Amino acid sequence: MTWLDLPADHPFGLHNLPYGVFSTAGTEPRVGVRVGDHVLDVSEVARIGRDAVGVGDGPDLTAAWERPSLNPFLALGRDAWTTAREWLTAVLTDAVHEERTRPHLVPLADVTMHLPLEVADYVDFYASEHHASNVGRIFRPDSEPLTPNWKHLPIGYHGRSGTVVVSGSDVVRPTGQRKAPTDAAPTFGPSARLDIEAELGFVVGGSTARGDRVALEDADDHLFGVVLLNDWSARDLQAWEYVPLGPFLGKSFATSISPWVVTTDALRAARVPLPGQDPEPLPYLRGSDATADDPGTAWGLDVHVEVEWNGTVVSRPEYRDMYWSPAQMLAHLSVNGASVRPGDLFGSGTISGPGKDTRGSFLELSWSGREPVTLEDGSQRSFLEDGDTVVLRANAPGPDGSVIGFGECVGSILPAR
Structure with missing residues (x-):
């Protein structure tokens, strides 16, 4: 009442x-x-x-x-x-x-x-097996989709905290080097393959000393809340730069988050067991066994995400399909003694499922441009054009049949400068 x-x-x-x-x-x-x-x-x-x-x-x-x-x-x-x-x-x-x-x-x-927090450090993970497999098939069609380390540790990269922006902020098309496989040399100019990644972002509180680490069973003491997160990605810049050290300019120009931080306390009823991890992770990533009443320390979340492109809903990814849990990501992030600080933010990586209608990036939805997406106005898209607007929404089950809302994470594309 x-x-x-x-x-x-x-x-x-x-x-x-x-x-x-x-x-x-x-x-x-x-x-x-x-x-x-x-x-x-x-x-x-x-x-x-x-x-x-x-x-x-x-x-x-x-x-x-x-x-x-x-x-x-x-x-x-x-x-x-x-x-x-x-x-x-x-x-x-x-x-x-x-x-x-x-x-x-x-x-x-x-x-x-x-912007709800001053972002201290920003890390983005790669925790969806479906997304990682799809990207592997697109970028490395003659190799195994997953790299040998993928099922042994949550892979991530350090992003740029200063370009995390609140929902509603416009995104200027980034400029940089790009080189198609058929080009003899790289060229410089605006990204022609601008993409999104629909994610959840996890807001960290409390702190640890440098040299200490957050054990899996203590992750709840630091996981304050969750936002919607759009990891805008320039795929052509990324493809040219990412070997051998990973994403850099293709990711660092903008990351949008929703304005409301939904607390992990509010999401207790949305906790679910992970879909299964094989091989079994090393001990520091090994959660307690899940039961019918307890998803264990390495819990997932039953969050339903919606991706809207210029007014057309093009995908509905399910966060419960993610391979690595937020607690495992935090444990791995700090296992080498890296300290955590109030305001740290880490992204889950793209949320994608097994079906085309659950893919959380346009790279996957269009299969790198080979299968364009038709919007309700009849236009076709493979990657973002100037003037396009993307809206992420999400909800989760709450206690006693209630629904937990996340609001929206909105961004529109402006021409390159």
């Missing part, structure tokens, strides 16, 4: 409570929580709450939430995140808090959303 006039099936109901950073006309950005079609100005509610609703002995949420990013809140750690969620749920359910809380609910139409 709640004193809010909120439909029980709203994807941003009390079972969700995602965090973001917002501003209104004439005000500075600060942390908010989405409740239905409103944003709760949580720093103001916490300011009241330190004296009125029993959080005086807890963490200083006002100080963390009045900042223009989630990083100070992420630094407080798991206990503070749990306390905050429990307190917000109490404030929004008990009618005794309505009078002092309602004035701090701002209609969504009146806010501007900002």
